[in-house]
Amino acid sequence: MRRGRYGRWGRAAAVLALTAAAVGAGEPPRPARCAGSVPYTAGTGGYAVYRIPAVVRTPAGTLLAFAEGRVHGAGDAGAVDLVLRRSSDGGCSWGPLSVVAAGHGDTRGNPAPVVDPASGDVVLLSSGNAGTATERAVLQGRVDAAHGRRVYVQRSTDDGRGFSAPRDITASVKRADWRWYATGPGHALALTHGRYAGRLVVPANHSAAPAPGSTDTGREPRHYGAHALLSDDGGRSWRIGYVDASYDGQVNSNESTVAELPDGGLYFGTRDQLGDAPGNRADSRSGDGGATLDRPYAPQPALASVPVVQGSALYVSGPGSGRPGLLLFSAPSVPGRRAAEALWTSTDGGRTLTRALTLSPRPAAYSDLVRVDAETVGVLYETGVRGPYESIAFRRVPLDRLSPARPAGVRPG
Template sequence: MTVKSLGLLLLLVCAGLYFAQRGARDPAGASGPPAAPAACQVSFPYAAGAGGYATYRIPAVVRTRAGTVLAFAEGRRTGAGDTGAIDVVVRRSADGGCTWGPLTVAAEGRGDTRGNPAPVVDPRSGDVVLLSSYNGAEATERRILRGEVPPARGRRVFVQRSSDDGRTFSAPEEITARVKRPGWRWYATGPGHALALTRGPHAGRLVVPADHSAAPPPGSPDTGEEPRYYGAHALLSDDGGRSWSLGFVDDAYEGFVNANETSAAQLPDGSLYFGARDQLGTSPGHRADATSGDGGRSLDRPFAPQRTLDRVPVVHGGLLHLGGRDGLLLFSAPSVPTAREEEALWSSRDGGRSFTKALTVDGRKAGYSDLVRLDGETVGLLYETGTRSPYETVEFRRIPLRTLTGAAP
């Protein structure tokens, strides 16, 4: 082969790799998934300003029975704020998160707010069950906390399902009366994926971590801004998401730990681990945790500070148990205590009693995140990130387990 021929061959190879990588970084609103590159690491299912939305936030991710990765988010039409015209949107990937199909709307706000997607795959039917929260466009969180919003425009809870691998979803069905106590004001499902129990006496149960705020007791100042009335709870379904009840309710409201946005994982012994954002509690750090031995019906102990995660700021974080012989539990969140920056992964080999930082993903701004097991060698991280703001893109990153454990479990 001549030098000229060799140079032409190298040029063609480089061009092919370039366009394959561009296909992996498919922005929201693209017409469909191109061929997957041989070894992709990063893709961008959502980018601010693309697909008809100003901002995308609150990611959640699951892998279906068919192996499809579903990336959910809030599509915020007019800005980055938590209130206004917001839809729950989803994109599908048939190649492990390398490329993404077109954006579709799972729950349309029609000018109001639908958000906090909490998807889970029902292990019996294979259906994707999606829970989300609703409020009127004018109902800010502060007004809801103050009790100034009528129930019809306040926080309400809905469930949907998909029987076609996440391509379409049923109309939202309201379940608020079954899972929200009288006197609760704020309410949020998830965020992040919910949990399907796979072992133990409650195998098949769906568990959705959630949080709420309660009205102050009689005689207390009712400003709605006192953070000590935040608490966590869980929603349970034993029939594949067709009926729902309340599980545990964290209602101590003592102000030391204010459990807020919560994630969950099932441990090898069948018990559940709950990790929560501590919302302005007086305890050290910003993370708290609890466990449940009865499938989320009650807690073994109240939420307590998780001191080995003291580098995490006030933010939601993802949880994923990998199973396997070492029972590795992963946690994802930013790693700067005073700012949403430097997305990282922590691991625990003792059921969440202690965590060790396993990987710094990158040094950019970072916000909410979620985790999914892709195969025996790879985990997927879906997280908010950007250079100037954490909310410029929702990025999907494929992470080899060997970088976290030294070897795949």
Template sequence: MRTRGGAVLAFAEGRVTGGGDSGHIDVVVRRSEDGGCTWGPLRVVADGDGDTRGNPAPVVDPGSGDVVLLSSYNGGEATEELILRGEVPADRGRRVFVQRSADDGRTFSAPREITARVKLPGWRWYATGPGHALALTRGPHAGRLVVPADHSAAPPAGSSDTGREPRYYGAHALLSDDGGRSWRLGFVDASHDGHVNANETTAAELPDGRIYLNTRDQLGTAPGNRADAVSGDGGATLARPFAPQPALDRVPVVQGSLLHAGGALLFSAPSVPDARAEPAVWRLADDGGTAVRALAVSRRKTGYSDLVPLDAGTVGLLHETGTASPYETLEFRRLPLAELTG
């Protein structure tokens, strides 16, 4: 993300005890003052201290200029499978925290818990982001902070399901109208019919003030691996449920990132349908109905990514990449906007 002062902050999970999704994981950041050309040292923003802190979702509060950072927590021994099955006590399960930086991302406050305000009873899994969140700039909700997130629900009473079934995943949004000091739930996707299993979700504000959302479909029966939706009320509700997004049928089951920049809606993700490989950036129509692969970034393996505006002519791409594995390193690329917008 880019701060009001022009610094670029690259957040990640610092996985101390191994490459898995649980264990000792810190939220870490590096800071650049020259548009991502050089970077300062790695700093721990939220120390897992043996437990798991991750899924960073940063955004700049337009009122104060502070960096607001949301993240998720669970006990280090609590795997996603155990949480999905409902076998983890609440204090060791998924919880939600917020932090602030008033000095352009140099330091952050201690994590403050907001779980009770944004996690419904019966939800098990919970993940903020990962990737940048939104500060709305247009219409009656200008200034609102919108954080895309996902969750899983417990099976209904009497069901033989365990909760690990992908249909219990769903997407939702966290909203704040006071600069990130208080939070509430916005839309909640709770279809659980197995057609589209909305999971990690990214969002962008369109020129008319609507929010376009694009989500990872976690093994739903719908064709393809992406789905999308639109909100016309600042993320409080969806104008329609998530529906398959066939224009991105080359994207595998993975997180992706949206950014509206230079008059275009951009999306980053791997571009091999059955593998996390060949990072690319697409240009979408604002309704998501069409997509053009504007840039093939490389032929290497790749995983998660995040797009950031750098200046009037440049966007940045932070992504996982490697030769033998998608997770060998994090790479930051400066991309000319003209090559992406056509």
């Protein structure tokens, strides 16, 4: 492993973690005073790089921070394990690293965790392939089904302390003509109200093989598409929901995210993987719990500054009395460069978004959002000093910093 390359980064991240926690020497972490922490640092714990964060909060209030532990370097292919750290103090400190799904030299990742509201169990979807299979080789159809992308589900009944062995559900959720496949990455969604309450919705993406007789080679990005996975029995069985299968090169929907709106509708956002449409982000909505989209994905002009990168969406009710709920979106905010992690807010279900806060001007890439408590959200995101893959940091953000001003005459609850 190239541990020496990351030595200085590790020391820098450790300093950042202590600064973010804002605690004195020898004092235990205090959530009320904690601004953030760094659960993953490159070159530590047996992994050269940690990437692809995902985070959920359990019914007990525990935060579960998932990531890919990449053994040899930052590349997507090769020996990659799916790893986890737990926090019982709102993300100020983290327990020891555990391996949730070991690759044993193959690739395991793209975590998409969700809490089943009926049982309180943590349901984790992920995907993987043989360590020798690259994304380009899969896209071009040069990898057989046994070594190509597979989809797995696991379950924890003990607040994330342990998970069942990965169960292969590929046959239920991957069409025969799909080549590339990825769950999430980032948290999935459990619907909380309306006709589809209790349904688990996992955003995912795929690539399709060219039509028979076509001269198109199926190479990226034209054949990328997004879709959703649905479960109405707590994650025990799965089926495919909506499928974006336009493949027209305008919006090449790729890594996607989902949030539930107050009216029971779903907001879907997607990375546009080098499509011809303006910008790099697009969105849509679903009125039937993710089974179909109300309209095709269309560019979101308010996110024109976001580079080609994954992002995260989360709907949160307002803190205290008189505060409106917000749809939040997180991503880097520098056009053409993965840097300056920022948060956008929307009070109209994502039709318009306003950039509300920049967390740091430093390099940044993938992220995931979580509700920490009634007054706080958390952002788990890739960042560093020289590059975005030096660490995965956790930042606590008070909702008061994001919410519109309280209407005149409304007193705090």
